[in-house]
Structure formats: structure tokens, C-alpha cells
Amino acid sequence: MSDFVNNFWSVYVAGITVVGIIACLVLLIITARKKVVADGDNTTGHVWDEDLRELNNPMPRWWVWMFVITVVFGLLYLLAYPGLGSYAGKMQWSQVGAYQAEVEKANAELEPLYARFTAMSSEDMSKDSQAMAVGERLFMNNCAQCHGSDARGSKGFPNLTDGDWLHGGAPANIKQTITEGRVAMMPPQAEVVGTPDDVRNLAHYVMSLSGSPHDSLKAALGKSKFTACAACHGTDAKGNTMLGAPNLTDDIWLHGWGEQAIVDIITHGKLNEMPAQNKKLTPAQIDVLTAYVWGLSNSKPGATN
Incomplete structure (x- = not known):
């Protein structure tokens, strides 16, 4: 209570x-x-x-x-047992404690299964049918709610199958993301960019970087305003995995594309959070899930050794 x-x-x-x-x-x-x-x-x-x-x-x-x-x-x-307000009861029983005990029991029973994968690299696990079957269930139970059962994501939730990684797509980067989570923030930039017209011109320049439909005149006017963005996205606009700044040249839009969508992001900023999974999953489970996620964009999941 x-x-x-x-x-x-x-x-x-x-x-x-x-x-x-x-x-x-x-x-x-x-x-x-x-x-x-x-x-x-x-x-x-x-x-x-x-x-x-x-x-x-x-x-x-x-x-x-x-x-x-x-x-x-x-x-x-x-x-x-608890029932009198915040009194915990002599047995010290709680729903959280009962749940944790069940999880610990299940993890102990599954430990021999995961022991087989401890010496394997993510690349090797991604080719192992048993590891990928386990990884798929972990993904469905812990990741599919946001990224979708096909891992292709949706607006605001990254596609994990396309090879476009905000924080890097190496197994170590994916493992860090799963373990510790990520908090990404795009601060509002409208005051730095200038007038509403300047923001709109900058939006068209950003669209031009990926070859998306845009107004070339507005894009030319907005090019000089990109200096406000270059600190994170780079002067070449290819992003920065250390900061989680997306590549603006690849025509992949996490929060939607088009003039108004980009204007809204420049004006109001954007905050995204990937919750840490280290309190829900064991290190061995995280290793298998890392291999499964890495395999979605690097190899065919489910292939046998």
C-alpha cells in the first residue's frame, strides 16, 4: 500500500x-x-x-x-497480510514481491537454456535458430508494444529493420540501448532560427537534403539557417550517433515528414524516451535480445548454424 x-x-x-x-x-x-x-x-x-x-x-x-x-x-x-492502510503485515507479503519471486523462479529454470548462448557473439546468435526463437519471444513481450510485432515501428518509434540507427547499430550500441535506455531531446530552435518565415525556409532546406519534395527558392533561403542545426546534425547533416542526432539526408523520418511536421519540430522541439530494460531482463536475456534486434537488419533471423 x-x-x-x-x-x-x-x-x-x-x-x-x-x-x-x-x-x-x-x-x-x-x-x-x-x-x-x-x-x-x-x-x-x-x-x-x-x-x-x-x-x-x-x-x-x-x-x-x-x-x-x-x-x-x-x-x-x-x-x-497488508490490508490496513500502509501496514505491511507480519508476513511482509506484497504483489511486487510475489511477482519478483515468480520471475526469479522462472529465470532460474531458464538459466540452463541461456547458458548455451553465453559464449556466443551476437553475430553467431543471429544465425542460431534456437537463440532467435528465444529472442523473438523476448522481443514480442518487451519491445513489440512500441516497435510493432514486425519491428518496423511507427511514427515516433524507430524501425529496427532498416539499418538506420540513431545511436549506432553495432551490437554493443544496441545492448547499451536495451540495458540503459535512451533519452533523446531536440530542443526548440525557433528563436535561434529567426522569424516564422525563416523556420519555414529552413524546413524546406531540410527536406531538400534528402531529395524530398520541397520549394527550391525557400530551401535556398533557409540554407544559411542550418547553422543552428549543424552543431548536432553535422555540417553535412548526416547526424551524430554520439548525440542520437538523426541523419537528415536519408529520407527516413521518425516523427513524420513534410513542411508542417518539420516546422513543428523546429518550433517546439521533440522528446523521446526508450525505457531501460535492465530491471526486467537478465544480462543473458539482454544478450539474446541484442542479437535478435541486430539480426533484424543485418542477417536473416532464424537461420541455422
Whole structure:
């Protein structure tokens, strides 16, 4: 119960729980002590549907004990397990802990499988059918949500099959990206570039670099404004893998292409994040996943040795 923003809600939940249990006991005691004066025929005097009469019999003893046992079980459960606000319980059980225990158990069972791949390079694993089958499942479970089941990505999510890598496509670079994640930021540049017309002219120059449809006159006017971009993308506009700055000459557009798309990026900037996977995957799993991702653009996945 660590998601409470302050102690009030922890006390609030614990209070409602305890009051609910006490109310059940009070109800049981009051009901057990209440005496109804019965008529001579042992009925309460209540009549329904003309001839249905309520007998004045006590509650069955087995029902009473089941009720008491249920309340006692509830109290013992709350003592052992979390249920009273932020109280963790004597057993120190949690959903996160149970999940981590299951993951550790699964990883231990799979360790012999991954042991076979530890001495193999990414290039060798990319040619091994078993390694690629494992890598494909890891990819589907951890990467496909963003990059797609075919790894071709979508707007804002890189295509992993085309050989265009923002941070480098060598196995070491891919492994670093998977392990540590990436945070890429394109800062707003409109104030540096100049007027809205200057931004638009620069957008056309950027489009001209890759041979995309553009206005040649606006591109010529925007060429001088590219100095604001050259620090990251290079004077040749071919990008910089150390900074994650994309190549602007290859006609691959991560966030969409066209005048308005580029104007929006220059004006407002762009922030992208690839989450780190080192807390979800073991080092051996990361090695296999690295080989699978590398193989998507460098070799035919699933090839046998």
C-alpha cells in the first residue's frame, strides 16, 4: 500500500476496515441478545401473503459460529497480510514481491537454456535458430508494444529493420540501448532560427537534403539557417550517433515528414524516451535480445548454424 500520497489515506482505509469488522461483531451480538415475545404458537406475529408466519426460532448455532470464524479469520488475515492502510503485515507479503519471486523462479529454470548462448557473439546468435526463437519471444513481450510485432515501428518509434540507427547499430550500441535506455531531446530552435518565415525556409532546406519534395527558392533561403542545426546534425547533416542526432539526408523520418511536421519540430522541439530494460531482463536475456534486434537488419533471423 505504498501508493498513498499522505498518511491520511492510509489511516482512512485502515479505519474503515476496522470499523466494518467491529460493526459485524456488534450486529451479531445485538441480534443474539434481542428477545422477541412469541405468541403461543411460537411465531413472531408477522404474516405475509395471508398465511405465511415467521417462527421465533434462534439463529442456527452453526451459522453463528461460521460468522464468528469469518470475523476471526479476517482479523488474522489483516495481521499477517497488508490490508490496513500502509501496514505491511507480519508476513511482509506484497504483489511486487510475489511477482519478483515468480520471475526469479522462472529465470532460474531458464538459466540452463541461456547458458548455451553465453559464449556466443551476437553475430553467431543471429544465425542460431534456437537463440532467435528465444529472442523473438523476448522481443514480442518487451519491445513489440512500441516497435510493432514486425519491428518496423511507427511514427515516433524507430524501425529496427532498416539499418538506420540513431545511436549506432553495432551490437554493443544496441545492448547499451536495451540495458540503459535512451533519452533523446531536440530542443526548440525557433528563436535561434529567426522569424516564422525563416523556420519555414529552413524546413524546406531540410527536406531538400534528402531529395524530398520541397520549394527550391525557400530551401535556398533557409540554407544559411542550418547553422543552428549543424552543431548536432553535422555540417553535412548526416547526424551524430554520439548525440542520437538523426541523419537528415536519408529520407527516413521518425516523427513524420513534410513542411508542417518539420516546422513543428523546429518550433517546439521533440522528446523521446526508450525505457531501460535492465530491471526486467537478465544480462543473458539482454544478450539474446541484442542479437535478435541486430539480426533484424543485418542477417536473416532464424537461420541455422
